[in-house]
Amino acid sequence: MSNQTGQQTLFADIPDTNMSAEKAPKIKEPKIKESKAKGPKLKEPKGKEPDEPTEPDEPKEPSEPKQKGSKAKLAVVNAESMAKKQREISVSEFFTKNRHLLGFDSPRKALLTAVKEAIDNSLDACEEARILPDLKVKISRIGQSEKQFTVTVEDNGPGIVKAQVPNVFGRLLYGSKFHRLRQSRGQQGIGISAAGMYGLLTTGNPVRVRTKPGKKSVPLYFEITIDTAKNRPDFTDKVIEWEKDHGTEVSIDLEGEYRRGQKSVEEFIKLMAVANPHVYLHYTDPDNQVTEYQRATKELPQEVEEIKPHPHGVELGILLKMIGECDNRTTSAFLQEDFSRVGPTVAKEICEKAGIKPETNPRRLESADVAKIKAAIDQTKIMSPPMSCIAPIGEDLIIAGLKKEVEADFYVATSRKPVVYRGHPFAIEVGIAYGKPGDTLHMTETGKIVEVAKKKTESDEVLMGAADEPVRLIRFANRVPLVFQQSACAISKAVINCNWKNYGLQQPRGALPIGPMVIFVHIASVWVPFTSESKEAIASYDEILEELRLALMEAGRKLGIHVRKGRKLAGEFKKRNYIETYIPHLVIALKDILKLDEKEAQKARDNLTNVLEKSRKL
Numbered sequence: 001m002s003n004q005t006g007q008q009t010l011f012a013d014i015p016d017t018n019m020s021a022e023k024a025p026k027i028k029e030p031k032i033k034e035s036k037a038k039g040p041k042l043k044e045p046k047g048k049e050p051d052e053p054t055e056p057d058e059p060k061e062p063s064e065p066k067q068k069g070s071k072a073k074l075a076v077v078n079a080e081s082m083a084k085k086q087r088e089i090s091v092s093e094f095f096t097k098n099r100h101l102l103g104f105d106s107p108r109k110a111l112l113t114a115v116k117e118a119i120d121n122s123l124d125a126c127e128e129a130r131i132l133p134d135l136k137v138k139i140s141r142i143g144q145s146e147k148q149f150t151v152t153v154e155d156n157g158p159g160i161v162k163a164q165v166p167n168v169f170g171r172l173l174y175g176s177k178f179h180r181l182r183q184s185r186g187q188q189g190i191g192i193s194a195a196g197m198y199g200l201l202t203t204g205n206p207v208r209v210r211t212k213p214g215k216k217s218v219p220l221y222f223e224i225t226i227d228t229a230k231n232r233p234d235f236t237d238k239v240i241e242w243e244k245d246h247g248t249e250v251s252i253d254l255e256g257e258y259r260r261g262q263k264s265v266e267e268f269i270k271l272m273a274v275a276n277p278h279v280y281l282h283y284t285d286p287d288n289q290v291t292e293y294q295r296a297t298k299e300l301p302q303e304v305e306e307i308k309p310h311p312h313g314v315e316l317g318i319l320l321k322m323i324g325e326c327d328n329r330t331t332s333a334f335l336q337e338d339f340s341r342v343g344p345t346v347a348k349e350i351c352e353k354a355g356i357k358p359e360t361n362p363r364r365l366e367s368a369d370v371a372k373i374k375a376a377i378d379q380t381k382i383m384s385p386p387m388s389c390i391a392p393i394g395e396d397l398i399i400a401g402l403k404k405e406v407e408a409d410f411y412v413a414t415s416r417k418p419v420v421y422r423g424h425p426f427a428i429e430v431g432i433a434y435g436k437p438g439d440t441l442h443m444t445e446t447g448k449i450v451e452v453a454k455k456k457t458e459s460d461e462v463l464m465g466a467a468d469e470p471v472r473l474i475r476f477a478n479r480v481p482l483v484f485q486q487s488a489c490a491i492s493k494a495v496i497n498c499n500w501k502n503y504g505l506q507q508p509r510g511a512l513p514i515g516p517m518v519i520f521v522h523i524a525s526v527w528v529p530f531t532s533e534s535k536e537a538i539a540s541y542d543e544i545l546e547e548l549r550l551a552l553m554e555a556g557r558k559l560g561i562h563v564r565k566g567r568k569l570a571g572e573f574k575k576r577n578y579i580e581t582y583i584p585h586l587v588i589a590l591k592d593i594l595k596l597d598e599k600e601a602q603k604a605r606d607n608l609t610n611v612l613e614k615s616r617k618l
């Protein structure tokens with residue numbers, strides 16, 4: 001590609017290979033044709049199969065390898081012999097080899113990823129259809145195997161229409177969310193199909209799907225496999241009986257490893273319940289133990305609207321693609337119709353700065369003109385995109401979610417107003433659960449200091465550590481828990497960079513603070529900038545780091561007040577205990593000096609205790 005123009009390089013970089021030659025921008029036409037011929041062979045090669053043995057003038061293997069130092073008979077590699085090896089790579093073949101990119105690198109992680117992808121889809125579908133989600137998740141062993149499991153996730157969502165089912169589960173990069181700018185858990189269209197592909201690869205079994213798209217529709221059962229060479233589904237389907245008004249159930253057999261504790265399916269589900277207090281979830285583990293997660297609210301998250309891309313978020317390659325696909329007659333109309341927050345004045349300003357007439361037909365724009373438009377966009381002040389495309393959880397529900405799953409002494413939450421990074425709205429939310437009940441003190445109205453009763457349950461230990469351990473950080477993106485790659489995540493960086501000593505906690509340099517505490521951090525966005533397709537860590541954009549910093553500081557300040565009060569209380573409790581040991585001796589002395597009877601002595605004892613509590617009230 002090095003000797004080609006920048007424009008062609010950009011086109012080749014665009015992942016969507018659907019761009020047809022007719023639709024491509026009519027810029028420097030002959031070169032586009034050239035790029036078709038010489039560009040990366042992502043499309044079907046015409047004529048002979050690339051690996052067919054042909055060419056009579058094919059270079060012969062040299063009879064005597066004369067090259068210095070080469071002992072083995074190595075074939076001479078040249079353009080022709082290399083050409084024979086070049087062939088199209090289907091996206092499924094690519095991800096079969098690079099399964100770690102999608103979160104299937106170890107059996108343990110694969111099991112969790114499959115559960116996560118299925119839950120994500122169920123929740124996305126339910127919320128989009130405005131149905132309060134009821135989910136059933138089951139993991140069972142296949143036979144007596146400790147290595148093979150069936151993951152089944154059933155929802156009461158809108159179901160999937162017959163024609164779409166095979167593509168949804170048997171084709172990578174196929175989905176309804178990639179092209180829309182609105183908050184959702186899935187975004188690339190490779191979640192559930194990748195899980196199915198991994199299952200097929202490791203057990204040979206197809207994905208099984210039951211679905212019913214509405215009360216009056218016929219329930220259907222599908223068995224689907226993915227043809228990785230073509231990235232197309234193979235399937236069978238039949239009508240079944242299913243006692244359900246609507247919904248979908250997906251079952252995947254896969255090689256996995258089931259373990260409890262940190263980074264387990266249990267922990268993931270528990271975290272999911274924290275960030276999604278509107279969900280009811282029924283979970284059955286491989287030992288047939290059932291855990292139910294009840295809802296804390298019957299209100300669905302606020303409905304999100306789809307927005308058009310904001311000019312500040314568009315990259316040159318995407319801009320070229322958009323221009324190639326648009327059917328507007330003028331550049332001004334293109335800018336106004338294809339972007340959010342661009343009206344006639346802003347469109348005019350962009351065109352003026354780019355030195356292009358607003359009435360120019362966008363198809364006539366040269367690639368250099370498009371680059372100028374991009375530069376002009378960057379220099380133009382444009383109103384932020386509408387924030388209706390994201391639905392943060394909100395302070396009350398963060399606290400409700402935390403209270404539901406983490407037993408603590410103190411809860412606080414901060415939900416920041418949405419802002420924008422590269423044209424994409426996002427909002428940062430932070431919640432804190434602090435102090436294990438039983439380790440904390442409380443002052444009554446009368447000034448008495450009492451210990452808060454211990455109400456420890458086994459599962460609490462998963463989320464909150466001990467007082468001398470680093471705090472537990474729980475990260476979420478669009479309400480999905482992020483379990484892996486904590487250290488690579490912008491959220492962790494922001495938490496570590498925050499000075500927790502200001503809020504009364506100890507913090508080793510460059511590390512998480514120490515204390516009995518859970519820090520909940522959520523980013524809600526139309527396009528979460530993950531560091532990889534497996535969606536495990538957030539990329540460190542400056543705007544995101546800054547919002548994280550502000551949100552953590554806001555929550556930290558509220559925490560600081562509580563921690564300092566707790567410290568004071570503990571100090572006071574110690575002093576009082578000390579004083580209290582002398583009260584009985586004082587009373588004995590008073591009884592003796594003042595000749596008090598038993599009743600009067602008791603009164604003196606009560607009085608002294610009262611004075612102690614009232615005079616030292618904090």
Ligand SMILES: Nc1ncnc2c1ncn2[C@@H]1O[C@H](COP(=O)(O)OP(=O)(O)O)[C@@H](O)[C@H]1O
Nearest residue numbers: 121125168175176186187188189190191192248
């Ligand atoms: N349980 C479900 N109910 C309804 N639709 C679903 C369900 N699971 C998947 N889908 C549809 O299948 C598409 C592909 O899912 P997936 O491969 O996970 O990609 P993504 O979630 O990133 O779009 C989704 O966009 C959605 O339209």
Ligand SMILES: [Mg+2]
Nearest residue numbers: 121186191192
């Ligand atoms: Mg998905």
